[in-house]
Amino acid sequence: MDKIAELRTIVDHPYSYLQKLKDQTGQKIVGTVCSYAPEELIFAAGALPVRLFGSDSGIHRADLHLQSYCCSLVRGILEEALSGRLDLLDGMVFPHTCDSIQRLSDVWRLNLVKPFHADVVLPVKLSTPSARQYLLDVLKKFKTDLERGLAQEITEANLIHAVKIYNAIRALMTRLYQLRCENPQVLKGQDFHTIIRAAMIMEREAFLEDLAAILSELTKTASEKKPSHAKRLVLSGGICSSPDIYDAIEDADGVVVGDDLCTGSRYFESVINENLPPLTAIAQRYAERASCPAKHAGLTNRGEGLVKMVKDCRADGVVFLLLKFCDPHAFDYPYIKDMLDREKIPTLLLEIEEQTQAGGQLQTRMETFIQIL
Amino acid sequence: MNSDNSDFLKTLGIYLLSQAKKFSLKFKKAPTMKDLMMVYYSEAKSARLTGKKVAWITSGGPVEPLIAMDIIPIYPENHGAMIGASKMGAGLCEKAEAMGYSNDLCSYARSDIACATVNGGPIGGLPRPDMLVCCNNICGTVLKWYEVQARYFNVPLFILDTPFCHTGYSEEAARYVRAQIDEYILFIEDACKKKYDFERLRQVGHLSYEGQQLWQAVLDTAAHRPAPMSAFDAFYHLALIVTLRGTKEAVNYYQQLLATMKDRVARGISVVPNEKYRLLWDNIPIWPRTRWLSQKFASHNACLVADTYTSAWCGAMKYIDESKFLDSMAEAYTRIYLNIGVDEMAKMVIEMIDKYNVDGFVLHSNRSCKPYSFGQLDIQRIVEKERGIPCLMIEADMVDDRSFSESQISTRIDAFMEIIKDRKKTEG
Numbered sequence: 047m048d049k050i051a052e053l054r055t056i057v058d059h060p061y062s063y064l065q066k067l068k069d070q071t072g073q074k075i076v077g078t079v080c081s082y083a084p085e086e087l088i089f090a091a092g093a094l095p096v097r098l099f100g101s102d103s104g105i106h107r108a109d110l111h112l113q114s115y116c117c118s119l120v121r122g123i124l125e126e127a128l129s130g131r132l133d134l135l136d137g138m139v140f141p142h143t144c145d146s147i148q149r150l151s152d153v154w155r156l157n158l159v160k161p162f163h164a165d166v167v168l169p170v171k172l173s174t175p176s177a178r179q180y181l182l183d184v185l186k187k188f189k190t191d192l193e194r195g196l197a198q199e200i201t202e203a204n205l206i207h208a209v210k211i212y213n214a215i216r217a218l219m220t221r222l223y224q225l226r227c228e229n230p231q232v233l234k235g236q237d238f239h240t241i242i243r244a245a246m247i248m249e250r251e252a253f254l255e256d257l258a259a260i261l262s263e264l265t266k267t268a269s270e271k272k273p274s275h276a277k278r279l280v281l282s283g284g285i286c287s288s289p290d291i292y293d294a295i296e297d298a299d300g301v302v303v304g305d306d307l308c309t310g311s312r313y314f315e316s317v318i319n320e321n322l323p324p325l326t327a328i329a330q331r332y333a334e335r336a337s338c339p340a341k342h343a344g345l346t347n348r349g350e351g352l353v354k355m356v357k358d359c360r361a362d363g364v365v366f367l368l369l370k371f372c373d374p375h376a377f378d379y380p381y382i383k384d385m386l387d388r389e390k391i392p393t394l395l396l397e398i399e400e401q402t403q404a405g406g407q408l409q410t411r412m413e414t415f416i417q418i419l
Numbered sequence: 420m421n422s423d424n425s426d427f428l429k430t431l432g433i434y435l436l437s438q439a440k441k442f443s444l445k446f447k448k449a450p451t452m453k454d455l456m457m458v459y460y461s462e463a464k465s466a467r468l469t470g471k472k473v474a475w476i477t478s479g480g481p482v483e484p485l486i487a488m489d490i491i492p493i494y495p496e497n498h499g500a501m502i503g504a505s506k507m508g509a510g511l512c513e514k515a516e517a518m519g520y521s522n523d524l525c526s527y528a529r530s531d532i533a534c535a536t537v538n539g540g541p542i543g544g545l546p547r548p549d550m551l552v553c554c555n556n557i558c559g560t561v562l563k564w565y566e567v568q569a570r571y572f573n574v575p576l577f578i579l580d581t582p583f584c585h586t587g588y589s590e591e592a593a594r595y596v597r598a599q600i601d602e603y604i605l606f607i608e609d610a611c612k613k614k615y616d617f618e619r620l621r622q623v624g625h626l627s628y629e630g631q632q633l634w635q636a637v638l639d640t641a642a643h644r645p646a647p648m649s650a651f652d653a654f655y656h657l658a659l660i661v662t663l664r665g666t667k668e669a670v671n672y673y674q675q676l677l678a679t680m681k682d683r684v685a686r687g688i689s690v691v692p693n694e695k696y697r698l699l700w701d702n703i704p705i706w707p708r709t710r711w712l713s714q715k716f717a718s719h720n721a722c723l724v725a726d727t728y729t730s731a732w733c734g735a736m737k738y739i740d741e742s743k744f745l746d747s748m749a750e751a752y753t754r755i756y757l758n759i760g761v762d763e764m765a766k767m768v769i770e771m772i773d774k775y776n777v778d779g780f781v782l783h784s785n786r787s788c789k790p791y792s793f794g795q796l797d798i799q800r801i802v803e804k805e806r807g808i809p810c811l812m813i814e815a816d817m818v819d820d821r822s823f824s825e826s827q828i829s830t831r832i833d834a835f836m837e838i839i840k841d842r843k844k845t846e847g
């Protein structure tokens with residue numbers, strides 16, 4: 047599909063896309079590092095929130111600031127910044143997630159001059175009333191910081207509009223997830239991945255249009271694609287930035303039917319209540335959506351969520367994609383695996399580095415795993 | 420006392436004795452560290468028989484509200500340090516890995532999680548908790564670690580969420596933490612099934628403050644040249660300010676310790692014979708290698724006179740208002756050393772360099788502790804720029820001995836000391 051090819055060009059060369067956008071329209075661009083970045087507010091301030099990933103050109107400059115036992119995502123993002131490739135950013139927003147992102151923000155603040163640098167120190171627990179109140183307070187403060195940093199007032203109307211756009215994107219993405227779950231043949235894993243990445247980079251209203259077009263096309267052609275007998279898999283972990291994994295799965299006669307990833311369903315899940323005041327509603331979504339392991343929303347909620355997802359998607363197995371040196375995910379893995387074991391759901395653990403590409407070893411492991419399903 | 424318990428006391432005794440040989444001091448008017456720890460752990464182990472409650476709490480967590488209600492606080496991190504010091508870290512870490520915990524996770528957490536399932540380790544496992552109190556002012560690891568233990572022991576978990584202070588303490592964070600202190604009190608009332616005793620808390624608050632002041636005063640004696648104690652001594656004597664902060668015992672102990680150190684200063688006794696060079700240590704000790712390291716530095720006539728780790732238990736004292744302990748506690752616990760920005764940490768390091776008059780800075784890049792270690796390279800650069808003293812970074816792990824390369828580290832320390840000696844010579 048042409049539309050997807052267009053998106054792929056953007057995803058493969060995000061900086062040229064962003065630079066062009068900036069040159070042509072004066073668009074302000076703000077980098078973010080995690081799915082807890084309150085993008086709706088950045089959008090309402092007239093800036094484009096862009097989720098950053100590492101580079102594939104190796105780590106050199108970041109070595110002078112972060113040791114080798116820091117996750118490759120954090121080191122990679124710092125490398126991109128230090129090498130000047132992120133000079134086009136007008137600002138950076140660091141939501142408080144893990145110990146590594148926390149220090150990335152400090153290192154960034156001390157070494158890279160940006161017109162705008164904001165820490166959004168969200169609560170770590172999401173379930174108590176005082177934490178909810180604090181979450182709302184933090185968003186209010188962030189709104190003021192943005193207004194000052196970008197010299198742009200955020201009106202109620204801007205916020206309401208931002209909520210509408212994000213809700214629309216999330217609704218369509220949810221539809222895309224459903225479509226894939228019903229008939230995984232509708233699009234290749236690589237293409238699915240491209241759409242997700244584009245959602246984190248592209249000017250959001252333009253992306254919404256493209257997404258709507260892609261969806262209606264897919265819905266039309268869905269009935270022609272005959273269902274296959276490939277084994278159905280769910281991906282679980284933090285980020286998945288290597289599209290090769292999808293190829294490896296498909297080559298081994300598997301398909302991805304669902305995911306529990308920060309760069310996946312966790313980013314799109316759950317809508318913002320449009321009947322509440324916007325900030326309150328945005329805070330509510332962050333508190334109630336499926337949580338990332340760096341946040342506390344109960345002792346077993348993530349495991350239960352995954353078991354339910356596997357059942358809902360009628361999946362045959364789960365592939366854990368754990369980024370090396372990522373503490374929050376590594377701590378949750380044993381208990382979640384136990385819960386899946388008890389349900390007799392087979393699992394495969396893959397330890398990944400952000401920059402490395404999938405190799406032959408991955409292919410073999412995937413084949414062995416899919417054969418036993 | 421049941422046989423389980425006497426076994427425990429035997430193991431504990433052996434452990435404490437092995438540690439005490441290195442550093443212990445005998446006081447005329449107060450019990451030794453070994454006596455105190457023996458009483459403390461055996462009380463905790465027999466809590467079930469005596470009807471007392473046991474709470475596991477993170478090292479940076481507010482322990483005073485527990486002590487005021489006669490709940491025995493137990494520190495898994497202190498346990499981790501014991502595991503490391505008795506060189507049992509590697510074995511327990513392997514066990515955790517077999518349980519599915521990645522080898523890259525904090526080794527305190529890994530060894531404690533493994534230990535809980537086998538009652539192993541140097542003291543035969545920790546006493547079972549009735550509740551868990553997790554304060555994330557030191558790291559995000561403790562949140563995950565306590566979730567693991569809450570599932571394992573199936574006991575209530577209280578999370579005191581102290582928002583990270585990149586550039587200061589925000590009003591909204593202050594309100595949030597203060598509100599949680601009240602929730603903490605309710606949690607304790609619920610666990611004990613009785614009304615909270617605020618009068619007791621006031622007394623405990625005073626004792627805690629006094630203990631912290633004394634601990635700071637003890638550390639300050641090392642500003643004297645030659646230093647009567649080193650960071651290695653501080654690592655040993657630290658146990659009480661972590662474990663029994665807010666008790667009379669801790670206050671007594673540190674009074675005696677302070678008197679001993681002052682006496683050494685008066686008599687010009689130095690801990691490192693012929694002290695010529697003074698160094699500052701950063702990060703958690705390499706527990707299985709403290710003795711080796713202290714001898715190594717001493718062989719160069721160098722004394723580690725201070726460290727950023729043991730001073731963390733009195734570093735936020737400036738925020739405490741004794742008369743309003745409960746209110747000021749929120750700020751003091753939120754603004755501790757590991758919960759602040761790298762630039763503020765660097766500022767504190769520089770203050771220590773000046774105060775203790777040091778010639779070099781040794782940074783332990785600790786694979787286990789990400790919040791402590793990430794940012795160190797920037798701190799090093801700031802120190803080099805602001806004070807121009809030589810810095811040495813060694814990569815190791817606080818518990819897991821497998822990450823320690825003795826020959827390599829030895830060579831690097833020799834080279835570092837040569838630089839310091841040359842500089843001292845040219846400075847005359």
Ligand code: SF4
Nearest residue numbers: 117144146284372373
């Ligand atoms: S991948 Fe893990 S360690 Fe890295 S930034 Fe994300 S949560 Fe933190």
Ligand code: SF4
Nearest residue numbers: 525557558560788789
């Ligand atoms: S990560 Fe660091 S601060 Fe946290 S428990 Fe481990 S050693 Fe302590």
